[in-house]
Amino acid sequence: xxxxxxxxxxxxxxxxxxxxxxxxxxxxxxxxxxxxxxxxxxxxxxxxxxxxxxxxxxxxxxxxxxxxxxxxxxxxxxxxxxxxxxxxxxxxxxxxxxxxxxxxxxxxxxxxxxxxxxxxxxxxxxxxxxxxxxxxxxxxxxxxxxxxxxxxxxxxxxxxxxxxxxxxxxxxxxxxxxxxxxxxxxxxxxxxxxxxxxxxxxxxxxxxx
Amino acid sequence: xxxxxxxxxxxxxxxxxxxxxxxxxxxxxxxxxxxxxxxxxxxxxxxxxxxxxxxxxxxxxxxxxxxxxxxxxxxxxxxxxxxxxxxxxxxxxxxxxxxxxxxxxxxxxxxxxxxxxxxxxxxxxxxxxxxxxxxxxxxxxxxxxxxxxxxxxxxxxxxxxxxxxxxxxxxxxxxxxxxxxxxxxxxxxxxxxxxxxxxxxxxxxxxxxxxxxxxxxxxxxxxxxxxxxxxxxxxxxxxxxxxxxxxxxxxxxxxxxxxxxxxxxxxxxxxxxxxxxxxxxxxxxxxxxxxxxxxxxxxxxxxxxxxxxxxxxxxxxxxxxxxxxxxxxxxxxxxxxxxxxxxxxxxxxxxxxxxxxxxxxxxxxxxxxxxxxxxxxxxxxxxxxxxxxxxxxxxxxxxxxxxxxxxxxxxxxxxxxxxxxxxxxxxxxxxxxxxxxxxxxxxxxxxxxxxxxxxxxxxx
Numbered sequence: 001x002x003x004x005x006x007x008x009x010x011x012x013x014x015x016x017x018x019x020x021x022x023x024x025x026x027x028x029x030x031x032x033x034x035x036x037x038x039x040x041x042x043x044x045x046x047x048x049x050x051x052x053x054x055x056x057x058x059x060x061x062x063x064x065x066x067x068x069x070x071x072x073x074x075x076x077x078x079x080x081x082x083x084x085x086x087x088x089x090x091x092x093x094x095x096x097x098x099x100x101x102x103x104x105x106x107x108x109x110x111x112x113x114x115x116x117x118x119x120x121x122x123x124x125x126x127x128x129x130x131x132x133x134x135x136x137x138x139x140x141x142x143x144x145x146x147x148x149x150x151x152x153x154x155x156x157x158x159x160x161x162x163x164x165x166x167x168x169x170x171x172x173x174x175x176x177x178x179x180x181x182x183x184x185x186x187x188x189x190x191x192x193x194x195x196x197x198x199x200x201x202x203x204x205x206x207x208x209x
Numbered sequence: 210x211x212x213x214x215x216x217x218x219x220x221x222x223x224x225x226x227x228x229x230x231x232x233x234x235x236x237x238x239x240x241x242x243x244x245x246x247x248x249x250x251x252x253x254x255x256x257x258x259x260x261x262x263x264x265x266x267x268x269x270x271x272x273x274x275x276x277x278x279x280x281x282x283x284x285x286x287x288x289x290x291x292x293x294x295x296x297x298x299x300x301x302x303x304x305x306x307x308x309x310x311x312x313x314x315x316x317x318x319x320x321x322x323x324x325x326x327x328x329x330x331x332x333x334x335x336x337x338x339x340x341x342x343x344x345x346x347x348x349x350x351x352x353x354x355x356x357x358x359x360x361x362x363x364x365x366x367x368x369x370x371x372x373x374x375x376x377x378x379x380x381x382x383x384x385x386x387x388x389x390x391x392x393x394x395x396x397x398x399x400x401x402x403x404x405x406x407x408x409x410x411x412x413x414x415x416x417x418x419x420x421x422x423x424x425x426x427x428x429x430x431x432x433x434x435x436x437x438x439x440x441x442x443x444x445x446x447x448x449x450x451x452x453x454x455x456x457x458x459x460x461x462x463x464x465x466x467x468x469x470x471x472x473x474x475x476x477x478x479x480x481x482x483x484x485x486x487x488x489x490x491x492x493x494x495x496x497x498x499x500x501x502x503x504x505x506x507x508x509x510x511x512x513x514x515x516x517x518x519x520x521x522x523x524x525x526x527x528x529x530x531x532x533x534x535x536x537x538x539x540x541x542x543x544x545x546x547x548x549x550x551x552x553x554x555x556x557x558x559x560x561x562x563x564x565x566x567x568x569x570x571x572x573x574x575x576x577x578x579x580x581x582x583x584x585x586x587x588x589x590x591x592x593x594x595x596x597x598x599x600x601x602x603x604x605x606x607x608x609x610x611x612x613x614x615x616x617x618x619x620x621x622x623x624x625x626x627x628x629x630x631x632x633x634x635x636x637x638x639x640x641x642x643x644x645x646x647x648x649x650x651x652x653x654x655x656x657x658x659x660x661x662x663x664x665x666x667x668x669x
Contacts, residue, residue, distance in 0.1 A: 062320075070602075105541070106539070106541035107541050130595070130600075131595060134596055135543070137429075137548075138541075138543050140429045141429055141544040141547055142542055142543075143542070161429040186602050188603070189602070189605070191540070191605075192607075
């Protein structure tokens with residue numbers, strides 16, 4: 001099967017790609033029949049597009065996490081402290097679960113707080129702009145209480161002002177293996193474009209009247 | 210001239226809450242006016258020779274006591290991580306330094322975005338080689354006292370077995386203290402709580418000493434992690450040095466290509482920086498330079514952006530507004546106070562020449578040793594390079610970069626807000642190219658003695 005992947009005389013990255021496909025086929029040898037069939041369909045589709053430039057791989061978002069263009073992902077899986085899940089849930093319900101107040105941060109696209117395993121662990125996932133720790137000192141100085149209310153639900157949280165805070169987060173962070181970003185725009189750029197779009201519409205409305 | 214003389218004796222004195230007599234003078238003392246001096250980079254091949262050198266020079270290293278009065282020649286000493294290793298610091302002390310300091314500035318090129326022509330592989334020797342161990346700097350307010358201080362410093366390292374001088378770089382920008390692009394610089398400095406001097410007009414609320422000097426509480430209420438033992442870390446700080454070559458030809462060509470009259474060129478030059486060449490800020494002198502204002506330390510920094518919300522005086526992307534946004538409403542949640550640095554930059558080489566327009570003029574040796582001090586200098590410089598210098602997101606400027614120290618990409622832009630429509634200049638080149646850099650630890654006077662006495666204490 002692997003012989004139909006031509007490697008001779010091709011650039012190194014294509015040989016590397018062929019090797020990855022071979023490895024994939026080996027792993028799929030034990031997969032259910034539907035998976036094997038699906039893989040062959042997808043591989044022939046990819047071969048048909050072989051002349052197109054492959055998309056760039058995801059980059060590192062600094063110390064941990066993945067980044068595509070300007071947008072990074074951060075996923076934490078953290079054990080709750082005793083009583084932490086109840087405290088955090090009740091706190092989030094104060095806002096009906098809506099964290100609109102995070103608008104001011106200006107780098108956060110989205111956030112989710114998911115309670116797992118019978119309230120013993122939590123998954124926190126966010127998409128944000130830039131490097132994950134660039135603004136931690138700013139948060140520690142501008143919104144420490146908000147962060148410490150949320151994060152003190154976690155076992156062993158040292159406090160956002162502690163020099164250990166970054167290490168704590170890094171310890172519980174899991175880097176995503178796959179990452180997709182539809183619009184390579186920062187939150188600030190999106191807001192600016194929305195502002196410009198509105199102004200252009202107003203202008204066109206006036207011209208059209 | 211010392212700070213107190215520059216303000217005609219009218220210095221707002223405040224409480225002293227830090228150990229000025231143990232902190233090195235350079236941390237608090239402003240660069241003299243006029244200024245002369247030299248940076249000497251020393252390599253230590255033999256630990257005991259290095260320690261003997263520190264023992265001998267320590268009594269000549271000036272403290273910050275009464276720093277607002279002094280401007281006679283002074284000597285400062287700072288040590289790189291390879292230098293601390295070469296001096297034989299104990300293992301647990303070495304491990305107590307932060308990672309970015311231990312690996313050095315060149316190894317942090319990715320985090321500092323020092324790529325392309327700023328890549329460490331293009332740097333001048335000996336920067337980034339790991340050979341630079343100790344920096345000895347002399348600052349002075351006259352040529353004569355500078356020479357005298359250099360003679361007395363030189364006696365301690367010249368011809369000493371086990372020590373070698375890697376490079377000696379003189380600095381100074383006479384007449385007029387103008388930087389290589391022709392501006393008065395180093396104007397805005399942070400006010401430091403407990404320094405003995407209350408904020409000058411416009412300096413804003415004083416910053417907690419621990420942000421800038423190790424051993425004191427910072428803005429978050431706790432001291433930053435400091436090297437151990439306590440005597441080594443306390444009253445010390447970190448120094449970053451970044452040596453830039455200024456492309457004066459490219460700068461002048463840019464001004465000529467995008468402005469037609471002398472007055473327009475000078476206004477464009479002011480828009481790039483936020484200040485006229487005299488130092489007068491565009492907030493206080495929006496249409497014409499005002500040299501008297503520029504020279505007055507009680508007035509030249511006394512403004513907010515409250516009356517310039519749309520950037521029509523000082524463009525959002527200008528160097529001054531980026532490096533200290535003050536009360537500008539930023540797109541991202543930011544505490545401006547935790548990103549401030551003390552600046553003691555020095556200009557070297559040929560003075561600014563407004564008629565230099567050729568590409569050969571870009572190579573004339575002249576530029577700036579951008580020198581910054583902070584208790585977290587490495588983290589702050591990485592933040593500044595990533596967020597405020599080589600990025601425009603925090604000011605809603607997209608990918609636009611700092612016109613002064615940014616590394617520009619092809620087709621880079623600079624936006625000047627104006628009515629009815631903003632002006633956007635395309636194709637701004639890199640005016641200052643990085644030619645070297647190092648991180649140093651600037652120990653307290655007691656830490657200098659502690660390092661100097663290491664071997665005796667160990668054997669005893």
